Amino acid sequence: MLKIENLHASVAGKEILKGINLEIGAGEVHAIMGPNGSGKSTLSNVIAGRDGYKVTAGSVTYNGKDLLAMEPEERAWEGVFLAFQYPVEIPGVNNTYMLKAGVNAKRKHQGEQELDAIDFMQLVKEKAKLVELNESFLSRGVNEGFSGGEKKRNEIFQMAVLEPSLALLDETDSGLDIDALRIVANGVNKLRREDRSIVMVTHYQRLLDYIEPDFVHVLADGQILKSGDKSLALELESRGYDWVKEEAAA
Amino acid sequence: MSDLTLNIASLPGNVGVQAQRSQAADICARTGLPGKRDEDWKYTDISRLTATLGDAWWLTAPTAINSDATSLATIDDLDAYRLVFIAGQFQPEQSNLPDGVQLRPLSELLQNDTDDSAHCLFKLDESAPLFNGLLAANSALASDGLCACIGDGIKLDKPLYAVHVGNSTAHTLNGLMLGKGAEATLIEHFIGTDSDQAGLSNIATYLRLGDNAALTHYRLQLESDKQFHVGRVEVKQARDSRYTLHAVELGGSLSRADIVVNLAEPGASCALNGLFVASGRQHIDHHTRIDHNAPHCCSRENYRTVLDGRAHAVFNGKIVVAEGAVKTDSAQSNGNLLLSKHAEIDTKPELEIYNDDVKCAHGVTVGQLDKNQLFYLKSRGLSEDEARQLLTVAFADEILVAMDIKAVRSFIEKEAFSKLPNLGDLEGVLG
C-alpha cells in the first residue's frame, strides 16, 4: 500500500504541496479532486519521480519501500504507473517496442523470464481491445500524431499492458467526449483488481459516474482539506470547492 | 610539396594521364593544404594530417594488410556486385562484377596505353566549388578506383558495393556514368582494420547522370579511429535525373567530405541525407554545395548529427540558385543532438539566390535529449541508458528510414548505436 506522510514539495522555489497525508490500500480506488492549480499533477509527478520537484519534507512509501529514493524506472518496476495528463509525443519510438522494453525490464527486475516478441504481440493485441484501440496505433511512434482522446486511450492501454499495482490517472478524463470517456472508463473498470490500487485525479465529477471510487479527497492549495466517500464528489459537483476551503479555514 | 612530383613517375597511366598527373602535382604544390584562413576550412584543422602523417602526408604508407575483406565487418547479407579495394588496390579475386555493363577498376584502364577513357577523371578544374589541394593530390596520385558506365536504359539488377579497406594512405578515383534512363545503386563502404596505423583515405567520386537517370548512392564512412578521410563527391545531373545520397559518418579521426551537386538541366532533383554519429575526439565535416542551374529543379537536404564525448561536427550547406533557375524548389534541414556538454557543432546554411521565383526553406536545430520524453520512457520501466539509446535512435530515424536497402539500414543502425557507450555523460546537460 501507498503511504504519504506530511509531504511538502516545491517547484522553482515555490511551495506547491504543503503537507499531504494519504494512505491508499491495496485494491482501493481513490479520487483526488480539486480546482486547477491546486497541486494534483504535482502530487502525481512526485509519486512517479519526475525531475524538477523538490521534496522539502515528508515521505512516500510503497509496500514499505521509500519511493522517493528510487529512479522513475525503479518505481515502475515496483508497480507504480502514471497515466499522464499531457502524454508526450515521441516520434520514432515505436509504441509496442517501448512497452516491450518496459514490460521486460520489470520482469527482469522481478526475476521472471522476459517475453519474446510473439508472446508480447499476443498480449498487446488482447489489451488493445480493452480500450478499443485500433491495432494500427500499436506500431506507430509513441503518441505520434494521436488526437487528445487517442493519447488518453493509449495511456490506459499502456496501463493494461504494464499491469501496475498502483495506477495514478492524472486527468485521464479531460478532453474526452462522452463516447471516448465511456470507453476509457470501461477499460479502467475492467482493470480493477483486488491487488491493484487506482488513484484518479480529476476536477470533474463526471468521471466518477463511470468509475465508482471508494474514497474521495479534496485537494486545494497543496493540502487535502476533506476526505469522504462517493457522496462527497456529488456534493462538490453541486456546491463547488469554496465551502470546503471555508470549512477547512474555520 | 615539390616532392610529390617525384612520386608520380612510377604511377600507371599513359602519356596523357601522366601529363595530367604532373599538372595536378603542380597545383597541389602551389595550393598546399587548406588552412584556417580558408573560409571553407574554418572549423576543420587539417594540419592534424601533417602532424600525424608528416610533411609528405600524401605518401602511400607501407601496407601491412594481408587480410581479406571477408573477415571484415562488411554488410554480409547484401545481395550485390562486390568490388573490394585493399589499401587502395583492387582485389579481383575478392570481387564479382556484373556482366553486360562497362565496369572496370581504374588500375586496369590505366594499364592500357591506348585507352583514354580515364582522362576525364584526372582533369581538374581549379575554379570548381570547394576545390582544394587534397583533390589535386588525388588526381596526381590516384592509381585505382571504380570506373563504370551504365548504358542507356539499363537498370542494374543489384547494387554495386565497393568496399575500401585499409588504414593506409590511398588516393582513390571513382567515376560512374549513367546513360539516359539508366538506374543504379552505388554503395561505397570505407572500413579500417584493427591495426593501429593511421593513414589518409583520399577519395574522389565523380558521378554523371544522363537524362532521366536515377542513382542512389550510399557513402558509408566507418574507417578505423586513427584514420583521416577526405572525400569529394561531384555530381552532374542532366534533365529529369534523380540523385539520392545517404551519407553516413561513423568512423575516422578526422573526416571531411565535400558534396558538390550540379543540377544542370531542367527537372533534375537530388536528395542528400546525412547521418553523423561521433564520439571521443572525432571530427566530422560535410560541406555540401548544390547548384540550381536550370528551372524546375528540386533539392532536398536532411542532415542529422549525434555527438557524444568531445566530438566536433561541421555542417555547411550551400545552395546557389542561378538567375535562370526559376521554379526552384529547395529545402534543407539540419538537426543536431548533443549528448555531451563537451560536444560541438558548427552548422551553417548558406543561400545564394539570384532570381525571385524560388521556394527555399531551411532550418537548423541544436539540442539535447528531451527530458519529458526521457521521463515518459523511464516511467514505463525503461532504464536511463535504454531510454537515451531509444531517443537517440529515434532522432536518427528520419535518416535511417530513408535508406531503402534493409541490409544497409540495419547494419548502420547496429554500428551507429553500438558506438555510444558513453551515455552517462549527460548528467550536467539535462539538469
Ligand SMILES: Nc1ncnc2c1ncn2[C@@H]1O[C@H](COP(=O)(O)OP(=O)(O)O)[C@@H](O)[C@H]1O
Ligand atoms: N514546472 C513548474 N514551474 C513552475 N510552476 C509550476 C510548475 N509545475 C506546476 N507549477 C505550479 O504549481 C501549481 C500546481 O500545479 P499542478 O500540480 O499542475 O496543479 P493541478 O494539476 O492541480 O492543476 C500551479 O500553480 C502551477 O502553476
Ligand SMILES: [Mg+2]
Ligand atoms: Mg494537473
